[in-house]
Amino acid sequence: MEAKGILKQGAFPLLLMVMLLSIMGGCTAPDELSPAKEEGEIRRVVEVEADGLTLHYLRQSFWGEERFSNYSANQAQFRADFKEQFEQELDLSNASASGYSFSFDRATQSTLIGCDINDTISETGSKYRARFEWLLEPVGLDFIDDDFKESERGLSWEGVIKGIPVSVIVELPTIDSFVYEAWSDSIGHCHAHAWWPK
Numbered sequence: 001m002e003a004k005g006i007l008k009q010g011a012f013p014l015l016l017m018v019m020l021l022s023i024m025g026g027c028t029a030p031d032e033l034s035p036a037k038e039e040g041e042i043r044r045v046v047e048v049e050a051d052g053l054t055l056h057y058l059r060q061s062f063w064g065e066e067r068f069s070n071y072s073a074n075q076a077q078f079r080a081d082f083k084e085q086f087e088q089e090l091d092l093s094n095a096s097a098s099g100y101s102f103s104f105d106r107a108t109q110s111t112l113i114g115c116d117i118n119d120t121i122s123e124t125g126s127k128y129r130a131r132f133e134w135l136l137e138p139v140g141l142d143f144i145d146d147d148f149k150e151s152e153r154g155l156s157w158e159g160v161i162k163g164i165p166v167s168v169i170v171e172l173p174t175i176d177s178f179v180y181e182a183w184s185d186s187i188g189h190c191h192a193h194a195w196w197p198k
Contacts, residue, residue: 039063039064039065039066039067040063040064040067041061041062041063041067041164042062042063042064042164042165043061043062043164043165043166044059044060044061044062044161044164044165044166044167045059045060045166045167045169046058046059046060046135046166046167046168046169047059047169047171048117048132048135048168048169048170048171049170049171050121050128050130050154050170050171050172050173050194050196051173052121053118053121053122053123053128054116054117054118054121055116055117055120055121055130056114056116056117057097057113057114057115057116057117058112058113058114059112059113059114060110060111060112060113061110061111061113062108062109062110063109063110063111064109065109068104068106068109068110068111071104071111072104072106075102075104078102078111079100079102082102082113083097083100089134089138090117090134092134092137093120093131093133093134093137094119095117095118095119095120095131095134096117096118096119097115097116097117097118098115098116098118099114099115099116100113100114100115101113101114101115102114117134120132120134123198126197126198127195127196127197127198128173128195128196128197128198129193129194129195130172130193130194130195131192131193132170132192132193132194133192135168135170136192137192139161139166140161141157141161141168142191142192143155143189143190143191143192143194144189144190144191145191146159148168148170148189150189153171153172154169154170154171154172154194155169155170155172155189155194156168156169156170170194172187172194172196173196
């Protein structure tokens, strides 16, 4: 009887240890998926430049080797998928895109997408006013709430979105007589708009 009691006492710690190891094994399983995540988008740089009534959009995405190889081998599908998703986002803001260009750079494992964004800049009197909700809302950004930096050239932001380091640069026309101290009535921005004189 005493031998059975000792075995039962010895079995409990053993059973507890097996349970803990299985739980810990479950906790470490996602780490095994990390390399797959690394194969996705690694970094993104977005530049938007105002030019008259048009915004020139440029997006460079850096990819893990496997994902870039897949996109490079299926370039037509990549283009179609990007345009479909991007244009759905633009539609929500009553904006449109034209003049797409796509390139695939093996040296940097990056894709470079360019296009013109239309129907976002209006001209009133002696001032231009641009809407940027099409750029900001899909990634959850805001010029004011997310502390975009102001400069003579426009606005910029760096941070992480869904685990991906992202840089956003919005270039506005430089005004020769403008000395940057603070944005004035003629140059400025709110949460998703920017304005500047002609």
